[in-house]
Amino acid sequence: MDQSKLRNVAIIAHVDHGKTTMVDEIFKQSDSMQAHHVIEERLMDSIDLEKERGITIKSKNGSCTYGDYFINIIDTPGHADFGGEVERVLKMADGVLFLVDAAEGPMPQSFFVLKKAVALNLPVVVVVNKIDKETARIEWVIDQVFDLLVGLNASDETLDFKIVYASAKNGWATDDYNVKTNNIKAIFEAIVNYIPAPKGDPNGPFQMLVSSIDHSAFMGRLAIGKITSGAIAIANNVVAATESFTSPAIRVSKLYKFERNKHIEIESASVGEIVAVAGFKDILVGQTITSASNPIPLPSFQIDPPTISIRFLPNDSPLSGQEGEFVTSRQLRDRLHREPLSDIAMQVEDDGLGFKVSGRGELHLSIFIEKLRREGYEFQVSRPEVIFKTIDGKKSEPYETVTIDVSTQYIGKIIEAMGIRKGQMTNMQEDGPMTRLIYKIPTRGILGYQADFMMDTKGMGVMSSSFDEYGPYIGEIRLRQNGVLVAMESGKTTAYALEGLEDRGVLILGSGVNVYEGQIIGKHSRDNDLTVNACKGKKLTNMRASGSDDATTLTPHLQMTLEQCLSFITDDELIEFTPQSIRLRKMILNEGERKRHSKTN
């Protein structure tokens, strides 16, 4: 392929600023697209969980053609928990499209991803997206982007960035926001004119840094990266190497490039191209695939360390083994240890009691939990904990920067909630009916706040946070004020029994559900735990048979999401996950034993 006609561009932005939607349009309006082809919405969000949640979790490669140019596109996740991913895949890019929402302007993760692009000295094309929004404030957004780049000590060339204005959702872009168009030609032109062709010596020894790993049902692990030197062909002998390690040589069995969002088999590839290489069984991200006769590894990645961890345990609840396919400790262990092979931001350790799984944030771990459930695993987890460190002899904990945009009427609520969570306000800006609040807050404090935030602001607020730095431990933060209602015996819940419990608190399950002794069935309205009978039936009368439970009408019970459960439980509680159920329980199921245990501790 003609190196000068190649472009490798990564699309980066804060969460929801429209990256995947822009990629749809790039595919739709590129020359490689046949007219009759229909592209499904957010095509690159191909994982079920991505479709359901409307966010990108894993970065993905694709490509299109424009005139005689071949453009490789890397769609990246915008959520802070997946920032490690962005950092890695930027190594495949020769420039970035930096999208920013025309109303929101740069948000915490905009700063993070832009910082990574500037550090790699990548040219930046700024795309002010969503200019169709009524609340768009284009000039302000551009000033903000400029200030951001100045703050990052960007070079003069970078500060002289090209700007394109777009409405990805409506399929158009323009160089002049006063002139509406009906296509995204301005985006394509910016890519070919402002993002350079890849560099590298086509005749040098073969080198490709592995930036991500994909799985193919037939070929196993596929190592994806950009060729930075030389060429590769089927049947070549190559090794995977780092500065301290060289694998045995393998023969390249298959080679793929990306066409639209699909893998296409090819015979050979040369410098500048982004390809997937099959043949290595155990290859890892950060290793370099390089010629077997003259191996020259490239420097590997420095990935930000994990900030929170959760203990995974085999499921030992009385209902275990009824819904899942994989239940044993060994199956769980094997699966957990497999994850860090493709997600290097995740760490797994055996800790005697179970497995400590550490990641970049709540969402990173909760998405993993959901993934395991869907694969058929049963397991339990304990309360998420932040990872403390000792820095200069002092106990330290992770802090985040939180940006909150709310309608001014809810500020009081937010300030109160942030206070309880030990957040410190660093900035407050009023802008019309909205106010932007910026806080520095311990990660512990913000864990699980998203759901409450939605309630506090009646869904009218936007909050996002990203890891800032380790700082001094701030002391106890007590978030759960209430105790729980705990089932005293195993059985099926009855409406009759639950009705009697409604004034004790808020129930989290309904009638006709199998529960076990020690399972949590609701939140207590007071601060202590209360053991209750959730299964008792009505006394027999000669009018009605026992079991006809239907005359009772229960208030609909509270449905807790996975994330809400994670932030709800305390140290003596667990969450039990199966493919069908999420149950909360006391670690010690029997009330007597629980009491004895708490006395002796």
Ligand SMILES: Nc1nc2c(ncn2[C@@H]2O[C@H](COP(=O)(O)OP(=O)(O)OP(=O)(O)O)[C@@H](O)[C@H]2O)c(=O)[nH]1
């Ligand atoms: N009004 C408007 N909405 C848009 C535009 N582009 C995207 N959206 C909407 O913004 C939301 C987020 O779009 P995505 O493309 O998923 O955003 P993303 O940047 O890929 O998000 P993550 O990958 O999760 O970081 C969707 O509801 C889109 O329909 C636009 O130009 N105008």
Ligand SMILES: [Mg+2]
């Ligand atoms: Mg996306």
